[in-house]
Amino acid sequence: MSSPPLAVASLTDPLELVAARLSGWLSARAGRDGVDPVVRPSDHADAQVNGALGLAKELGCAPRELAQEIIASGLLDDLCAEVEVAGPGFLNLTFANDVLNGLLTAVAGSERLGVEQSASPQTVVIDYSAPNVAKEMHVGHLRSTVIGDALVRMYESLGHRVIRENHIGDWGRPFGMLIEHLLDLGEDVAAAGLGQGDLDGFYKQANAKFADDEEFQRRSRDRVVLLQSGDPDTHVLWNRLVAMSTDYFNEVYSKLGVLLTNDDLMGESQYQPLMAGTIERLSQAGLMQESDGASVVFPPGFTNRDGDPLPLIVQAKTGGFNYATSDLSCVIDRVERLGANLMLYVIGAPQQQHLEMVFAVARMAGWLPDNVAAVHVAFGNVLGEDRKMLRSRSGDSVKLVELLDEAVERASAAVNEKNPDLSTDERAAVARMIGIGAVKYADLSTDRVRDYVFDWNRMLAFDGNTAPYLQYAHARICSIFRRAEEDRSVDRRFAVTETAEHDLALKLLAYPSAVADALTSNSPHKLCTYLFELAQQFTSFYEHCPVVRAEDAIREARLGLCNVTAQTLAAGLALLGIDAPERM
RNA sequence: GCCCCCGUAGCUCAGUGGAUAGAGCAACGGUUUCCUAAACCGCAGGUCGCAGGUUCGAGUCCUGCCGGGGGCGCCA
Known part of the structure; x- marks a missing residue:
């Protein structure tokens, strides 16, 4: 590569x-x-x-x-x-201080804060979020969605062509059962329930019926056949079901503040027409073998529990295709139709071996040439305070919407208490920025491959490596300009002299490198760490160096540092998909 | 059994082969007639899971163990 x-x-x-x-x-x-x-x-x-x-x-x-x-x-x-x-x-x-002054002037004069556009823009396909139709979005989708969204913003900021792909689960055996349940309920009733976000209820009811109703089972199986054979009436129903779910996903995305729209939907179903061709190409390449009645490919280096070569099954003995076939078709589509140079799969760590095998087979087949990279951007679990997978009190997975609503509620309580001067509207807006920002930042600020412990108090704290701390630093600087009655957009002459100024300048100038480091390792937490250090450096400067009440030239120079700091904090947070309020 | 990931302060986490391993919480002690105290400063706190190896130099790279989590044929 x-x-x-x-x-x-x-x-x-x-x-x-x-x-x-x-x-x-x-x-x-x-x-x-x-x-x-x-x-x-x-x-x-x-x-x-x-x-x-x-x-x-x-x-x-x-x-x-x-x-x-x-x-x-x-x-x-x-x-x-x-x-x-x-x-x-x-x-x-x-x-030398005059060197820092010169570089700061260059940085302050550009919107990009020193971040260079790539000289050779790549086509980057980022696969993330991927909820399932007629199933609730839970914390498991939080990580993929938030990490993927941050990566999209980072790659775009460097001038790469980014294609978002939301690989939703909109196809497969369960859809027979779901469509039959939709019919049983009546479309209006189903639409009402799903519209309110009761996706879990719908899925569970269907599942329960399937478990103890033989007639329902039979209907469901027949329905799958109808769906797969392209029966028009069945497809109308299936489309309804998908649309109800994607409407709901969009509400969650809007709440979360991520970039995904219907234009980014590229569900399982889209690859169905391609799979026969994929099998044919594998066959012509001489890679297919038969094993226990299934069609498989053996990529070298993978073994099963008995030490025997581990196959990637691309066609079951029933003749059906599976997710390996689908993922291979997906690779072909992204490379050959979309022209991808880099493909990121923002998917949980347990999928590692599967993806490695898919990539290996794709390389064997020549679908992944040397100038195309496929990367598994793996992530760990969200844990509760008991250090086990985060669950609600009832033992179910936690609904993402409920989690987000609670975050905003908690942030709202804090804002009401600490800044009652804000208008009702502004308080609501700020609470949303803080609450959602806190959840996102908690997810982004540790090495993604590790599990992390979900803790409301910690993520919403105004101390420590949190979104509210960074947002506060930004709001504080905005407040300085209001107090000084100065325009932030004015060009100012930098005059770094004090140690605290010198250190802050150095940190500000390191921003492009921080973005680059985060991007090349697909690790948003590196940008978080940088922003936290920057905010700390700023508060230290702010303690030691009076700004508003300083003499003319010094005041100007310090206002300049304040402004670049605010710009950098806001820009960095924006790359993470987090808003920076001007007051809070 | 094989493979993958993780193991750093009481807790939560950073750490690009480089000097005495760093933050933040919590604890303790300070700082508000002073630009947002939603902050800052100080003080403590460590066999970097263990043992070898490579290297001028290892938390970082290699090997083997220990502990935790995950994966290992027709679900996605």
Whole structure:
């Protein structure tokens, strides 16, 4: 796999400027390409260069001497106020304030805050959310939806062409039973119930009937056959059922504030017409084998519990297709019709082996050429305080809408208590931003592959790594401008002098790198960590450096820092799909 | 049995092969005639699950164990 880089090096992050310069010099010194100077943030200075240690060994010289050579090259002279060799051969860098001022000016002058558009935009297909028709959306869908949505926003911000794919479960055996239940209830009754979001009730009733009513079972099975054979009346009913569900999904999406619309729907059913062709192509490629009556492909490297090769079953012995067939058809569709260069599957971790097998078979068949990457963006479970899968008191999975409503309710109570001056409308709007933001941020702010513990008090706290804390920092800055009676959009002359200003400037300039790091690993939590550190850096600055009551030039310069901080917080939160209120 | 993921402070979590492993909660002690105290500062708190190995250098890479979770043929 050789894809062009998804993110471009920042032209405004001083660490990256250093890395770019030293990489060339060190490569020439070593006589080979691509030497990484290993420039990192440092506890001992603004940044440290570690590359001399590794390269000195390769070149057979003393690390400290090589570090001295780097200094002597003069390459860092115009960037750094101070450069010193430390320890076994580290290079500690302190950037010059006027360099930071210049870079800040460049950043403040652009909407993009230093984030470069990709020079080679990719077509990125992101598969996420994927609820099931006639089934409730629960916390399991929360993660896929929220993580996928953040990734969509991040890739789009770098100029990539993003295609959202909501692979809803709208096909399969249960639909015979669901359609029969729809008929039994009468469409109006069913529509009323489903319209109110009682999807679980509908599904469970149908399931219960199926369990102990033989006649219903027979009708259901017949109905599946009718559905699959394209019977027009059955399809009308099926369409109704799907539409009722997608209307409901859209309500949840609207509540959550994600980008998905009906245009992004690409359910299981869409791939049905393609599956026979998929089987045919596998067969012609000579990959198909028969095993216990089923048609299978054996991708190398997978074994079952007996140590035997593990097949990917693409056609059951009954002749029916399954999700492997569907997922393979899906790969073909995304590569050949949509022109995908990168496909992200935002799906729970348990699907890992299945997806690996699908990707492996697709590569064997030539459907995934080397310039197309398929990535499983896996995530862990949402746990309750008992550290087990989050469940409601009755033991059912928690309905997503109820969770979101409770979040807004809790945020509303906090806002009412802490800022009663806001108008009723504004309070409601702010409560929504805080409540939904808190839920999303809690989901996004830890490494996605791990499970996380769902805790109302923690996610809604105004302290710590939470959405409300970041939103508060942003609102506070907006408040400064109101108090100062200053326009935020005015260009200001930066004049970093104090340590707190210097450190804040450095953090602000690291934003593009934070976005790039989050994007290349598909890990929104890296952006969260950055934003939290930025907010902390800002409050520290704000404690030490008076803004509104400072003298003219200093006041202007500090207002400039405040403004870029607010812009960066808002932009970063926006990439996560979280709103930043101007007051709260 | 085989495979995958996780294991870092009392709790929740960061940590790109680099220096004395960092935050936030909670605890303790401070800071409000002062721009939003919804905040800030300080103080504590660690056998990075265990044992080997690679490396000038390992929380990070490799191997083997231990503990937790998940997956392993015709559901999606």
